[in-house]
Amino acid sequence: MVGAGHAGLAASHFLRERAIDHLVIERGEVANSWRRERWDSFRLLTPNWQTRLPGHAYEGPDPDGYMTAKEVTRFIEGFAALSRAPVRTGTEVTSVRAAGDGYRVTTSHGEIRCRAVVIAGGACNRPVVPPFSEAVPPSVRQLTAFDYREPGQLPDGGVLVVGASATGVQLAAELRRSGRPVVLSVGEHVRLPRTYRGRDVLWWMDASGVWDQRHDEVEDLARARRLPSPQLAGTPERATLDLNALTAMGVELVGRWAAVRDGWALFSGGLRNVFSLADLKMERLLDTFDAWARTHGVDPGPAERLPPTRVPERARLRLDLRGGEIRTIVWATGFRPDHDWLHVPVLDDKGRLRHDGGIVDHPGLYALGLPFLRRRRSTFINGIEADAREVIAHLAGHLAARAR
């Protein structure tokens, strides 16, 4: 197993259940990404009652609250202890190669031979930043979501936040609250209300079965896997953090950042359409919830509809990056996994892992914890149980066939 995040540990749990000998190799500590790769005010956007792993669930007093990164770390540590996972911390996997009918794994502390490898190194190892960031004038400071900790770390003055998914809207709100002028560059996004008809919107995703949609069921899996995270934040007030909320706070919206020319940032003039796409998609999803509620005799509260996303009177199409208005750019343009250590020919021309529901295109190689791996909920902590159970069942079948 590569990685002791919740995915690697869940795999370990099911391997132990089947009495299959294994090791979990972790470069840092258990739950490393929650310790090192989140900003200070970070909270999960999934409610506590949904933070569940095989045989381990939240038992505190606030099931509808949202965990801080520290609490998630503690939760995952608790799971590791409970399932007595054989974790080797402080050990980095530097190479995985096919060898005989198994794999040779090179680590910072020597080599390991094994019959199967589960890639659980995480889907969000590297922030993705567009190539034109290199053309940004040096007078503007650039940060990614990995570098960002809190507003005080930034110079005074304006901030351009790029990307309006979960990370981008949360950081834009926090930076605006710190008193800074904030411009948010908005491309395609997923709009959701925090609560709908009196319940957390993720309660609906869970209950209505939308989250259980399988990878072999959706029409366009490649698109579903690319879907950005929803505009949601886990706050004690359970407030909606859509673009209207940000506009009300005084955040200025501009279109998708398309290019840098002569020190100017150029934004798309297609803002209105990304609003329409997101509004229409949200309406359809809420219709699905209403239909589900009707057929299941559930009536938690009257149907609601949100007002359409407010289009700015005049969205700016360009912004002078040398003019001093913007002192910092925060890139919230997504993350990607790091597979540099994987020396097995299983990556496509875009560097993505070729796999069918976690069964990688090479016997004995598996993956867990990637977006929409087997289900829509795969991206989330609560999605790992079913995925890991099924992937490990396949792995056990593979080992049994080899042994025969």
Next chain:
Amino acid sequence: MTTVANGVNVQALLEAREVLKGAPEAARFVWRATSTWRGGVHSTTTVKEFYGLGQERSHKSEAVFDADHPEVFAAEDQGITPIEYLLVGLASCLTAGVASVAQNRGIQLRSVEATLEGTHDIRGILGADPDVRNGFDDITVTFHIDADASQQDIEALVAQSQKRSAVFDALTNPTNVTVQVA
């Protein structure tokens, strides 16, 4: 879906998408136009040949477009204004998109009309005010669509057609343009 007849061969487009996914070279097209000055601000532009799917190709026949300025610009008005061609391009691209997406979604169209308005402050091109840009400051497209679908589905058609439109992209996003003297 088979009962819908908008006249778009969506099957062929979907097959092309699958084939071209793994063949980026074949997917490279080059569109061409040639223009000749006719005198005054009048010019004619012809379009016939293009390159795509790995070879030189040609339209069935050559198309000729006259461009001029209207009489209020003290010109002879032997054709539409160049910037109006952008509206022609945008209207036809979005309409093609609406028809294709409708076909793909099994929506029968009865009529699709679009009205376009581009507002333009000509002080820019006249050099009368350096703060005014040369191009359009706003373009509004209004669709009137009669189809076997809900208002919401029709709005989704129009949104999707923008998402996949070449001309919408070319107008809303910057493009590198090189103009040279041979």
